[in-house]
Amino acid sequence: MSNYDVIAMGAGHNSLTTCAYLAKAGKKVLLLERHGYAGGGVATQQILTPGYHHDLHSSVHIMIQANPMITNDELDLFAKYGMKYKYSDVPHATIFADQSVLMTYQDLDKTCECMAKISPQDAEAYRKFVQLGQTMLPMIMPGMYKPQPPLGALMAMLDSSEEGRLMMDFMQRSSLDIINTWFTHDKVKMHIARAVSENLQLPDELGTGMGTVMFTALMHTYGVSQPWGGSGKLSESMVKAIEATGGEIRYNSEIKRILVSGGKAVGVELMDGEKIMAKDAVIGSMHPHKIRQFVEGVQEPVLKRAENASLAAFSLFVSHYDLREQIQFHTPEKDVEKAIMLTLCQHENMADMQRDFDALKRGELTDLMFSAGNDESKTDPTRVPDGAGMWHSTGFAPYELFEGGTARWDEYKEEYGEIRRQQQSKFVANLNSDNIIAHKFYSPLDLERNSPNSMVRGDVHGVAPYFYQSVGHRPTPDLGQFRIPGLNNLYLVGPSMPPAGGVVGAGRAAAMVMFEDLGMDFDKTFQTGEGKQVIRQKARSVAPKDGAMRLFDENDAELMQVNSIETQDDELVIKGKTFGTMPLVARLGPGDLRRAMKLAITPKKLVSIIGMLFSKD
Numbered sequence: 001m002s003n004y005d006v007i008a009m010g011a012g013h014n015s016l017t018t019c020a021y022l023a024k025a026g027k028k029v030l031l032l033e034r035h036g037y038a039g040g041g042v043a044t045q046q047i048l049t050p051g052y053h054h055d056l057h058s059s060v061h062i063m064i065q066a067n068p069m070i071t072n073d074e075l076d077l078f079a080k081y082g083m084k085y086k087y088s089d090v091p092h093a094t095i096f097a098d099q100s101v102l103m104t105y106q107d108l109d110k111t112c113e114c115m116a117k118i119s120p121q122d123a124e125a126y127r128k129f130v131q132l133g134q135t136m137l138p139m140i141m142p143g144m145y146k147p148q149p150p151l152g153a154l155m156a157m158l159d160s161s162e163e164g165r166l167m168m169d170f171m172q173r174s175s176l177d178i179i180n181t182w183f184t185h186d187k188v189k190m191h192i193a194r195a196v197s198e199n200l201q202l203p204d205e206l207g208t209g210m211g212t213v214m215f216t217a218l219m220h221t222y223g224v225s226q227p228w229g230g231s232g233k234l235s236e237s238m239v240k241a242i243e244a245t246g247g248e249i250r251y252n253s254e255i256k257r258i259l260v261s262g263g264k265a266v267g268v269e270l271m272d273g274e275k276i277m278a279k280d281a282v283i284g285s286m287h288p289h290k291i292r293q294f295v296e297g298v299q300e301p302v303l304k305r306a307e308n309a310s311l312a313a314f315s316l317f318v319s320h321y322d323l324r325e326q327i328q329f330h331t332p333e334k335d336v337e338k339a340i341m342l343t344l345c346q347h348e349n350m351a352d353m354q355r356d357f358d359a360l361k362r363g364e365l366t367d368l369m370f371s372a373g374n375d376e377s378k379t380d381p382t383r384v385p386d387g388a389g390m391w392h393s394t395g396f397a398p399y400e401l402f403e404g405g406t407a408r409w410d411e412y413k414e415e416y417g418e419i420r421r422q423q424q425s426k427f428v429a430n431l432n433s434d435n436i437i438a439h440k441f442y443s444p445l446d447l448e449r450n451s452p453n454s455m456v457r458g459d460v461h462g463v464a465p466y467f468y469q470s471v472g473h474r475p476t477p478d479l480g481q482f483r484i485p486g487l488n489n490l491y492l493v494g495p496s497m498p499p500a501g502g503v504v505g506a507g508r509a510a511a512m513v514m515f516e517d518l519g520m521d522f523d524k525t526f527q528t529g530e531g532k533q534v535i536r537q538k539a540r541s542v543a544p545k546d547g548a549m550r551l552f553d554e555n556d557a558e559l560m561q562v563n564s565i566e567t568q569d570d571e572l573v574i575k576g577k578t579f580g581t582m583p584l585v586a587r588l589g590p591g592d593l594r595r596a597m598k599l600a601i602t603p604k605k606l607v608s609i610i611g612m613l614f615s616k617d
Contacts, residue, residue, distance in 0.1 A: 004030040004248075006514075007268055007278040009255045009294070010285030012040025012454065014493040016238040017507025018283055020075045022514065023247040025525050030247070030276065032268065034254040037232075038239050040285070040451060041460060041495065042503055044230030048438040049322040051385040054392060055231040056450070057318075057460055058503050059376070060340050061085070062215075064234075065222040067145045067505040074508075074526045075241050083237035084228040088379060091224035093339035094191045095427050097346050101333040102191045108220045119185035126216075129182050133217025136167060140214065145508050147481055148471040148498040171467050173209035175201065176354070186349040192216065193353065194343045194370065197396070199465050199502070200312035202357050207467030224340045229382050234503070258282055258295045258490060265295075265490035278489075280518055283510070285494045287456045288463070288475045291484070294453075299486050302478045309475040309496070310466060314360040315444030315458030317397040319373070319417055322437040326389030327375035328429040337378045344371040344427045363402035365416065370396040371424055391431060395420060399444040399458040409443040417441035454494045461501025462494060474498045482510045548576065 006022055008015045011033035019029040037043055041057035048054070068074055070085075077083035092104040103114045108130055116123035143149070158164030170178065175196050179189050193203045196215050201208040227233035239249060259267040259275065259282075267277035286294055288306035329336055336342060346368040347353040356366045373393030377384040384390050397416075400406045417439070425431050442450070444458030454462060463475045472480035475496045482491045482498075493510045495501035515522040549562040562576040572593060574586040588596065 003277045003279060004028050005278065005280045006030070006283060007032065007276055007281075008283040008285065008493075009258070009268060010034070010040060010453065010494075011038040011235075011239075011249055011251075012285050012451075012494065013042035013235050013238070013503065013505075014495070014497070014507040014510070015040075015283055015285045016235055016242065017069065017505050018491075018493055018511045018514070019247060019507075020238045020241045020245075021508065021511035021522075021526070023242045023245040024075060025515070025520055026245075027280065028246060029242065031242070031249045032253040032255055032270070032276075033249060033251050036251045038249060038251075039232045039235030040454065042231050042235045044232030047320060047440055052322040052388070052390055053230045053383045054320045054390065054440075055376075057447070058231050059226060059392065061225050061227070061231070061234070061503045062218060062222075063144070063500060063502055063504040065218075065225060066141045067508060068526075069145070069505045069508050072526075075238065077234075077237040077241060081237040081240040081244070083234060085225040086228050086380060087223045087225045088338045088340050090335055090338040090340070091219040092191075092195050092341040092343075093336045094187075094194065094343040094345050095329070095331050095333075095336060096187060096190075097348065097426070099331040099427075100187075101331055101336055102187055103333075103335055103339075104191075104195075104216075104219060106220060106223050111220070115188060118187050119183075122183045122185050122188040125182050125184075126188070129213075130216050130220050133213040134221055135163075136213060137217055137221060139163075139167065144499050145505065147509050147513055148474070150477065150480070151468070151471050151473040154471055167210070170213050171210040171470070172207055174204045174206050175208050175212040176203035178209045178212050179203070189350045190345055190347060190353050191343070193350065194345060194372075195341060197357075197370075198341070198372075199500075200314060200316075200396075200459065200461055201465050202313055202361070203354060204357070205313075205466070207470075208465060210467075211465060226340060226376070226380065228380060230376075230380075231503070255294070258284060260295065260297050260487065260490075263297070263486065264488035281489045281491060281514060283491050283493055286453045286492065287494065287496050288479060288492075289456050290453050295484070295487070295490065297487065298484055302485055305476045305478055310464045310469060311457050311459045312461065312464045314396050315399045315447060316442075316460060317395045317416065317420065317444065318442040318447070319391070319393040319395075319420060320440045320442075321391035321393075321431065322384075322439070323375070323389035323391060323430075323435050324437060325387065325430070325435060326377060327391055327431065330427060330429055337375070339374060340379075342372060342374040344373065344424060346371075346423065346426070357396075360396055360398050363398040363400050365397065365401070369420060369423055371420065373424065389435075391428070393420070393424060397444055399448075406445055409445040413441050413443045413446075416443075454496070459501075460495065462496030463501075465500060471498060474500075482513045 005027040006029045008019050008031040011031040019031055023029045043056045044053050045056055046053055064070055073079055089106050091106055094102045105111045112123040112127050115126055158168050179192055183189050196212050199211050254271045256269045256271045258265050259269055265282040269275050288309045291306050292303050356368055359366050375389045375391055377389050401408050447455050447458045463469055469475055474480055478485050480498055484490055491510055491514055493507050497506055512522050562574055564575045566573045572588040
């Protein structure tokens with residue numbers, strides 16, 4: 001019987017992230033993966049012809065770009081383990097049925113210039129919309145990669161200021177409501193609505209509006225990227241990091257159940273009967289609907305709430321093609337080839353698009369199907385043999401078909417994939433038999449089969465991104481802190497967990513919770529490296545011209561701006577802003593001041609403080 005400090009069920013990108021942090025801190029970790037490869041939804045494989053490298057699920061990395069795991073290289077993925085990102089100056093583009101194009105450049109000015117050709121009014125509105133979103137990012141991003149607050153506590157904080165109440169308004173509205181409020185031209189509306197719906201949210205679903213604000217602001221602030229060599233290179237770099245620090249990954253090893261004793265997780269049992277014990281913790285990469293299957297002794301109310309977690313109303317249909325030569329588009333606009341996210345829009349107006357979204361809820365497939373795709377070899381020739389091309393396309397599709405149900409996908413998949421190819425040929429000149437070497441289709445049912453413990457009903461993001469399933473209430477209030485109430489030493493990770501599905505690096509937040517429970521100092525381990533010191537020096541190199549004092553978190557995101565410190569009666573009153581925009585008034589009484597002085601003033605600290613007074617900014 002083998003023993004480890006930590007055992008992880010699954011080697012998806014969230015499990016890999018959590019375990020990489022633990023392994024770097026000295027824990028002996030073991031990841032058990034049912035597939036013959038690591039990465040889960042962040043994997044790149046040669047699924048058809050040798051030399052053609054396809055992303056099985058995720059392809060575009062957006063939310064992870066602001067994660068300190070990336071910005072500070074906390075796991076040495078870039079410095080030691082070969083990770084490299086490529087960025088495009090065209091994060092997103094849409095080709096319409098008339099072959100006209102709407103481009104989202106990372107450069108906001110260029111985007112507005114392009115949009116003005118369609119609608120000058122919307123171009124100016126878009127600029128203001130993005131700038132508004134960018135003022136909100138400082139309130140959102142610093143906490144995105146840490147354990148999330150309870151939803152009620154966050155709402156109470158937001159409700160204390162005008163800026164916060166505006167965020168609350170966006171969070172509770174639908175994307176369509178926000179889009180219709182800000183924009184007038186159907187092409188602009190469809191361009192934004194289709195892109196935001198990549199989060200598997202219907203445009204008219206209440207509680208999804210904040211995604212519209214964040215998506216546009218993020219593209220112009222952090223950009224959109226893909227790893228050189230494919231999405232799975234991120235997972236491969238984490239595998240190297242884990243193995244270099246003494247961790248192990250066993251493939252083709254499927255877990256039957258989590259072993260529980262005395263109210264805590266103590267190990268796992270594999271399908272072949274082998275039992276492996278964990279001294280400190282077990283990490284379960286499992287959907288909330290699957291907890292009952294793997295874990296005994298969980299309180300029934302907790303299980304029922306977990307099993308009521310809402311899933312997305314639709315899933316994805318994915319097409320992979322190996323091509324003899326690169327794709328050629330009908331549109332003369334060459335910049336579409338740079339687009340990391342490329343929408344092929346057959347809808348004439350927003351009303352038609354909304355009708356097709358409504359059809360998805362009923363399990364129907366329509367003629368004007370949702371399509372996105374591109375030839376990834378255009379920007380990364382390492383993905384294919386010399387001179388060759390590839391086509392990776394995704395489209396929205398129901399998990400359960402109106403006619404025939406879910407089971408019909410197996411018999412209908414090839415026929416439907418061919419229909420999609422014919423529709424895409426309206427935009428692509430050479431997606432035909434002369435150029436196609438091989439193809440493979442994945443239906444929503446196939447997605448679930450590939451990852452049955454995470455992508456239930458083909459929901460690649462785990463659970464739906466609704467307001468009531470956000471921050472510390474994702475996927476439920478019970479599970480939002482990565483723990484299961486009443487059961488110690490078991491931690492949940494995966495796309496269902498906070499802050500969101502997709503490639504976020506959310507396992508970092510789970511690692512922070514585990515570090516705290518295990519009596520380990522996360523900040524001391526990961527926030528004082530040489531690279532971090534360089535980032536701090538750069539961030540502090542320019543003194544604020546407004547005379548304000550600024551407080552930063554460990555990732556150099558501004559938390560607080562202090563504009564004035566005054567005395568009123570027997571209180572010290574501190575006034576300023578938090579997260580860049582939200583008004584702050586803090587009052588310290590005599591007792592608070594005495595405690596603050598006691599914390600700050602020791603002989604050693606006093607010498608350091610005096611020295612800092614004579615140092616340059």
